[in-house]
Amino acid sequence: MRRITWIAALIACFTLVLAGCGSKDAGSVVKELGKLQDKTETYQGTGTMTLHTATQPLEYKVDVKFQKPNYYRIALTNEKKDLTQIVLRNDEGVFVLTPSLNKVFRFQSNWPEDQGQVYLYQTLVKSILLDNSRQFASEKDSYVFDVMANYQNASLARQKIWLNKSDYAPKQVEVSDSNASVLVDVKFDSFKFNEKLDKSVFDTKTNLQSSPAAGSQPTTAVPESDATDGKAADPAGKDGDAGKGGAASAGDGQQGAGSADPSGAQEEDGQQDAAADPTSFVPMEPSYLGGDGIALKDSSEIVFGGEPGYIQRYSGTYNYTLIETQPEDTAVAMxxxxxxxxxxxxAQLNEGEQTTLTWTYGGKEFRLTSGDLPQDQMIAVAQSVVDEMGK
Structure with missing residues (x-):
């Protein structure tokens, strides 16, 4: 009997040893992640990103591709509105493309090294490697890391990352605020390492021509420098230029976003233009105004750089101006x-005496200008505009 008991105990111990050999702790997984990142030549993944920062969840299809040393292509698609925007990094620089408008913003930037992206593998692995207080769990077919987040948006405090046990491919990412409320959720339905990618994937012209709107070559327009000249729209709603330093449209030539005075200066030579039919322009208002004590001061239709547009001025605790235009011409803007x-x-952020945030979406170009609105609030206001577009 004793011998049988001893044999049973030995078998149980042996089983536990085998089980222990089959599992991995956080240290071994972290070490292997570092090695995998070093030997990864390419990766490509698709999935769905859900933003919970608006009054209603907003979903976007994500298509991400990477090739060493520093080629990137990320496409975000709103399937409900059939809108796609693309960011590219290639030998010529960093480009933000709106194929439906045949519009390109070109940046001299170290992106994405200088700012992480929740759908980039490098960003996820880096956050795991750098957080020595990382939390680790092993689920049925996933390793789960809970680590600090490091994004431009300071409200994104932590992220939970699910990695496939078989190849460490990302399965899901949840980014939450300091109250543990999930603000961004990415679920990958496909992610593959080291498959050959054609170099045309990262070509600017090829990506523009993928849209039916890309029938003509984009013209070139160079905006003002990011050091604004102080003539941006007065944050309190006084007369002044509307946000110099924004990206230029083809309609306003070499002038930046500040060639028009939204509150009267343009009336000298453009009052008749402004009175002309702005082709039934339908403006979008932000659903978030930047905090308590801020309200819409006034709004009006304008013609901005030869394009129909709309200006809204907000005042109170903070003061800012939002200009929307509907460009018909194409442009490449530096x-x-x-x-x-x-x-x-x-978006493009230009800082100076006045700060201007410029972006395009849904066939419209937006310029948000302020002298006192904090940048995190400016970004939150800009994000809330798409919430209104989704309604």
Missing amino acids: GTGRMVDLGYTW
Whole structure:
């Protein structure tokens, strides 16, 4: 009997040893992640990103491709509105493309090294490697890391990352705020390493021509420098230029976003234009105004750079101006400012006496200008505009 008991105990111990050999702890997984990142030549993945920062969840299809040393292509598609925006990094620089408008913003930027993206594998692995207080769990077919988040948006505090046990491919990412409320959720339905990618995947012209709207070659327009000249729209709603330093449209030639005075200066030579039919322009209003104590001061139709548009001025605790235009001409604009991730698209941030945030979406170009609105609030206001577009 004793011998049988001893044999049973030995078998149980042996089983436990085998089970232990089959599992991995956080240290071994982290070590293997570092090795995998070093030997990864390419990757490509698709999935769905859901933003919970608006009053209603907004979904976007994500298509991401990478090739060493630093080629990137990310496409975000709103399937409900059939809108796609693309960010590329190739030998010529960093480009934000709106194929439906045949519009390109070009940046001299170290993106994405200088700012992480929730759908980039490098960003996820880096956050795991750098957080020595990382939390680790092993589920049925996933390793789960709970680590600090490091994104432009300071409200994104932590992220939970699910990695496939078989190849460490990302399965899901949840990014939450300091109250553990999930703000961004990415679910990958496909992710593959080291499959050959054609170099045309990262070509700017090829990506523009993928849209039916790309029938003509985009013209070139160079905006003002990011050091604004102080003539941007007065944050309190006084007369002044509307946000110099924004990206230029083909309609306003070499002038930046500040060639028009939204509150009267343009009336000298453009009052008749403004009175002309702005082709039934339908403006979008932000659903988030930047905090308490801010309200719409006034709004009016304008013609901005030869294009129909709309201006809204907000005042109170903070003061800012939002100009929307509906460009018909195509343009390539050199982005002299900093790239900013809005979640659903990318914007250009120009800082100076006045700060201007410029982006395109849904066939419209937006310029948000303020002298006192904090940047995180400016980004939140810009993000809330797409919430209105989704209604």
